[in-house]
Amino acid sequence: MSAPADRRGWTPLWFGAPAVLGLGLFVVLPFVMALILTFTDQRLVSPAPGAFVGLRNYDRLLSVSALVQNPVRDGVPVYARVRSVTRTKRAYLGYRPLAGFGLGRRRVTILAKDPAFLKALGNTFAFAVMVVPLQCGVALGLALLVNAGLRGQTVFRAVYFSPVVMSMVIVSVVWAFLFDRDLGLINQALGALSCGLIKPIDWLGNPSTAMPAIVIMSAWQGAGFQMLILLAGLQGISRELYDAARIDGASPWQCFWHITVPGLRHTIGFVLVVTTIAALGLFTQVDVMTGGGPRGATATVMFEAVQHGVREGNIAYGATISVVYFALITILILIQQLMQRRRVGEAA
């Protein structure tokens, strides 16, 4: 009988070989390639291998500087043109303006070598900061509603979840119409509900409303997913806790704060992290609905990576954006792990 021997030796390797080959070739190798590409000037169509350029891609991507100017004329202050400074002064060579503000009589201009990327980075964070609380808050509300013990709640649960199974491309196309300034249902509904007080909004055409519009749509599409996970968390809380609290005369509000919230803490933490990571990868909605516009207001990190790496054929620069994106996600996960460990430490 050599059965136990079969379970050691070479057998496990054969079982795992296809998966290891697949993951090695299509996950690990591209990742290593990405790291190497970031130090080159490789292009998509050029057959020649790229030349080594050191940290130039990172320098272009991340360089930030500030230009402080005194007015050249007093009274109504007038300043020298930023472009004339960045063209002549060596220290500012290659920089373009990102943002500016007044500081007393001086004017401060934030400069960057790739202002579009830094703007996209800011947009991506802004999206996450808006969508994560909205989506998770809605999801928690939905989970509480369909957990209230009413008849027919499984039907409502299915309705709230149904957008999750729809493709983001389809959702984006349908909502692009709903957001239309003149024809869209959303402006019509807002106008009707406010008796005409709210004037039609050019949701996707206005830089200040385009990202919030994408936030609303994304939360609508995704909330059902978090609802189900939170629902499982809710059902894991012992009924006896609620019964005991009610006997002691606790109000529903007290029950929520002192039983539901602590009981859901781990689930909420998990949901927040997963939603944040997904939010930072924002691409499809932007690509379909706005193409990064208007005036770069909805461009995101992933959108910039595809824009440079694929559409402009600058693979090395696209890969650099990918690597920076991965570093961001890793830092986020490390912070979350640290916080979790500290909390476990406190509990012990």
Place this chain on the structure above:
Amino acid sequence: MTPAQRHTIPLRLALYAMMAVLAAIFLFPFLFMLASSFKGNDAIFADGATLRAVLPVGDLTTANYAHAFARGHIGHYFINSLVITVTTVALGLLVNSLAAFALARLAWRGKGAVLTLLVILLVVPFEAISVPLMVLVAKLPGVMFGVDGLVLTRSWLDTLYVQIVPFVANAFSIFLFYQFFRDIPKDFDEAAYVDGATPLQVYAHVIVPASLPVFATVTILQALAMWNQYLWPLITVPGEAARPLMIGMEQFFGARRTAWGEVMAYAALITVPVLIAFIFFQRWFVRSVVGSGVKG
């Protein structure tokens, strides 16, 4: 006493009202899509202002659907998406469950290191490797059916298999299988080994039959991800022959004068099969989402 009996009648009515309003918000884009798919542009624009927008009323036509098939080649793209999804999921179930079996039920040196590596791979988002992965597959040698039989090609771009092969092995699927297999009592396979079974027989006759829920979970999660894929085919499949449904959508949208009825018909044709599957297998969908969330 069930929770429902504790609610007073006014409270219960208020809760139902809230759920109904929310249901309307969650359903109206879908109803709008369905209703508009039977209307021409003029009717869609005229109805936009009223509730008629979400109702199938007025001059209804099935011309949009006819166009989706005739001009939109939706049948062709549908078959592409179906082949991609079914093949990837089927191969993935086999490859990933076998790997998880080796990790969870067999003893071998280096297992701990492989598990750690797997957890690291779990956090690599696909977006982060998509651009370099495209560079890689653009240079891999492949085969294609040409006019004179099989021909060797120098790139995977613009094929069906570029949309399949990279997604068969999946760290998250392996992890889900691994967690499930680990919790099956060891006595099961010990008994089989005593009877002289090989590891492959134990996998096929003991582990797989005991693990149908996790197979369903992985099937649903992977099938949804593959069916809805957008970024990857967008950058690797420029041509029409291997184009999947989601990319086919672009030809309607963003044109100078968008034929919205056709867009909505196309969208409905992509969405309805998935929604039907969802309604039939709702319990499994719910379980797969919850299962994907337990890992934390």
